Amino acid sequence: MEVLPRHPRESNREYALRVLKENIVSTALAPGSMVSENELAAQLALSRTPVREALLELSKAKIVEILPQRGSRVTLIDYALVEEARFLREVLERAVAELVCQTADAVQLEALSQNVRLQEYHLENHQLDPLMKLDDDFHGALFKIAGKWQLHELINGFTIHFDRVRSLSLYAVKELKIVADHRAILNAIAARDAGEAQRLMTKHLNRYRVDEQELRGKYPRYFG
Amino acid sequence: MEVLPRHPRESNREYALRVLKENIVSTALAPGSMVSENELAAQLALSRTPVREALLELSKAKIVEILPQRGSRVTLIDYALVEEARFLREVLERAVAELVCQTADAVQLEALSQNVRLQEYHLENHQLDPLMKLDDDFHGALFKIAGKWQLHELINGFTIHFDRVRSLSLYAVKELKIVADHRAILNAIAARDAGEAQRLMTKHLNRYRVDEQELRGKYPRYFG
DNA sequence: AACGCTTATCTTGTATACTAGTGGACAATG
DNA sequence: CATTGTCCACTAGTATACAAGATAAGCGTT
Secondary structure (H helix, E strand, O other): OOOOOOOOOOOHHHHHHHHHHHHHHOOOOOOOOEEOHHHHHHHHOOOHHHHHHHHHHHHHOOOEEEEOOOEEEEOOEOHHHHHHHHHHHHHHHHHHHHHHHHHOOHHHHHHHHHHHHHHHHHHHOOOHHHHHHHHHHHHHHHHHHOOOHHHHHHHHOOOHHHHHHHHHOOOHHHHHHHHHHHHHHHHHHHOOOHHHHHHHHHHHHHOOOOOHHHHHHHOHHHEO | OOOOOOOOOOOHHHHHHHHHHHHHHOOOOOOOOEEOHHHHHHHHOOOHHHHHHHHHHHHHOOOEEEEOOOEEEEOOEOHHHHHHHHHHHHHHHHHHHHHHHHHOOHHHHHHHHHHHHHHHHHHHOOOHHHHHHHHHHHHHHHHHHOOOHHHHHHHHOOHHHHHHHHHHOOOHHHHHHHHHHHHHHHHHHHOOOHHHHHHHHHHHHHOOOOOHHHHHHHOHHHEO
16 A cells, blocks of 8 residues: 655544545555555554544445454445446536536636646646546536535545546546547537537546446456 | 434444434434534443544534534534535436336336335325335335435435425425325336426425525524 | 364454643733 | 733544454364
């Protein structure tokens, strides 16, 4: 497991949660692997308490499984769960896109536009990390404009299933289409074409479907 | 606060969580009231640890606010949040209803039918508690049939906002329409009419909209 | 070899002890 | 009287100690 540096005003619990999440998504903590509160606490140089609280939160998102008196383990990839997470995003963001068409003002549209331009810039320069952050920001901004910010935070906890699979698949080749999608969605919103925005959003989020069989072939032991 | 009896194989943490939830929804723990881990632990005859873990979970659902080094408080009713919770259910359950029309088999339809018949029975006999449970079961069954069970569990944590407001409003008078809604939704599903099922589900979940101004008038100190 | 018991050693669950930050009461000071 | 500073009681955050269940190895018996 990779122990990340601490952020300034971060509590021990937040730190433990952040490091665990990062390592689970990157599969540095492999699906199916056992972890113990004691061991993690030692590695992070913390006591069991904040580590335990982080594990408890992760277990609520079903990304960690706590087996009482036996140990905790990073859950195997449950493809049904991954698809549920994707489905949640598709359904919710389609509805959000519709709302955004109705409520976005000029300032908000300009901010979105700025974001997409930056995406296009980073895509040309093949800088994938800032691209992923801009992707998150774009979708988050839509929730905010629609006045559903709390929902965005709620589903973010579930999206980790999705992110883990994404990190296993060859993701980079899809970036081109994804940025183009964002541009098209923005145009539909600016044109107040709710139907088109919904259609594009659905298409966009379906791109994240990754081939289960391919991944099962490559990483058979990661699946449940 | 009302201290409920313990269930058989329930951990201390689950017990604390259950009692806290119950008291928050019933407003026995009033919106805006301060609670302390020590005080709660004493009342529940537990140590701080399981109480703290329960509060931590509730704070993630934004039904409790933890103020470091100052205390914790039951959140004031945030109407925007209540509406987000309702919106989430509406959007998600509409999509679920569509799926159920495509996938439900005869056995599942019969189980739903059984449930609705029971609802009608309890409605005639004015037994509201079993009615609420059957309501939850009905919606839960739809998620299960659609293969989105995990999503149901996820959103349940958020629905507490919704439930709290519902418990403040005069809810009983609406039961008649709600049972009729369930019957109509079931019929649409049995007829495989996805469009009608979605329309009915939307209408159904919009009934739960309660008048903010009315509640603000009755309980001004409960609102933020 | 196969079975059943004991036991050592893990684990998480829970209780308790300690740390450090917050705000209020209240006295000292202007 | 207003303001400032000091203490005190209380809070959550964290560390540690202890309890109790699960597991597997060892060992004796059959």
